[in-house]
Amino acid sequence: MNWKLTQLRSSTRRGFIATTVALLGLAMISAPASAARDEEAEVFVGDIASEAIDILGREGFTPAELEASFRTLFVNNMDIPRIGVFALGQYARTPDATQKTEYLELVEEFIVKVYASRLSDYTDQNFAVLSSQPKGNKGKEVIVASQIEFATGRAPVPVEWWLLKTDDGFKVFDVKVLGIWMAQEQRSSFISVIRNNNGDFSALLAHIEKQINQATADIDVKLTEVETETSAEATP
């Protein structure tokens, strides 16, 4: 490939693109405010993030206390029952009343463990809310874009938040980190377990319970590491 030729093509093309973008920009200014940012949603996300950073930076806490703080944060701000239903796909109609109750309890426990464990990989970073946009035409869902920034010069990690407006204020339905929606990932696993056990819902319950027990030990180790790092930084 001739480098100069590429540059030349690219620059004329760039001029064209710039003009188009400028025209689109003008069109958007005069368009109705339906695509406007949702400041309330952005503040909500910022508050959750600073709370999480605050928990990760606490000194002198036991893993159990850290986990309890995360539990309060998640249960108050996430729509866990909705995530649970979503993760079942069409199998949501199959559990009986007792199984539903047990499932929702297990899902809450599972989400607290998984999210606390994954969050503890990001200690001592900066967080920035970038923008937000409405989703769907019911005015009930908002996507907020943000990123985790690193002092080391490592490329920032993009994080998107899928929020739902409820009577009880905003709730987080899903979080997309590095291109992966977490609830979608769990849905793939949950449905797969039920299907590979010929539709037996109790098999899923057993699997989640087993995973929670396994994760408990591992997460204690991770949260202890977080605590050790924080204390070490505090006393140089």
Place this chain on the structure above:
Amino acid sequence: MNSELGRFSLRATIAILGLGLVLSGCATRPDGANSAAVAAYEEANDPVEPLNRYFFELNNFLDIIVLRPAAEIYDGVLPGFAKDGVRSFLDNLRSPVILANDLLQGEWDRAGDTTARFGINSTVGVLGLGDPATGWGYERHGEDFGQTLAVYGVGEGPYFYAPLLGPAPPRDLAGFGVDTFFDPLTYIFWDEAYTVPVTRFVLNGIDLRARNLNTLDEIERTSIDYYAAVRSLYRQSRADEIRNGVTDVDALPDISNINFTSDE
């Protein structure tokens, strides 16, 4: 690779493939009356799931005995700057493939970035060992022919998990083949032993594995079905790469009304 070793590995490959086929074969399509099972089967879009799971286990086994130990040694022995040098060098070697796909997708600005990166990093960056281009505003991005096909409207096709390669549904497997043709190294070092391409493939694998030691452990630990989780992660991250990281809000389902009796 000498010819005897080549013959052995060919035989081993045939044996592995044959055994896989005998052991597993196709997933059975569920009974049409069971609508939840049919929906689950279609959502998974994984008609050869038993075979794929067999290859997945095989790769995990190879990972435990070969790749993971190699990656741990690599990670432990090399200082951070050396690992970054290896990564930059491998990334720089891939520039022609990225450029070809930038152009095929009509991404002229990104093609300019790729060209500038290759020019800067090959010279100022000393043969690609450094990455000064990022600091100058030419950030790295990846492209491959699988993504180009997706931009042209080709669907991913049913899921396939290949031995050694990992997730490789038809579109991306075809893309992998075409990218090999775009790659100048394929022609320049067309020696009998394929020393350079093989070394690069192996080193790339070890470096990527070393960079994901914790991430993969974390996913395995927090998944109730590791195989299905990896399938979802692969599809999601491909979709994200194809859209160059921009979320397609309209493609997300409406979750405002789902409950235990809904049909979503």
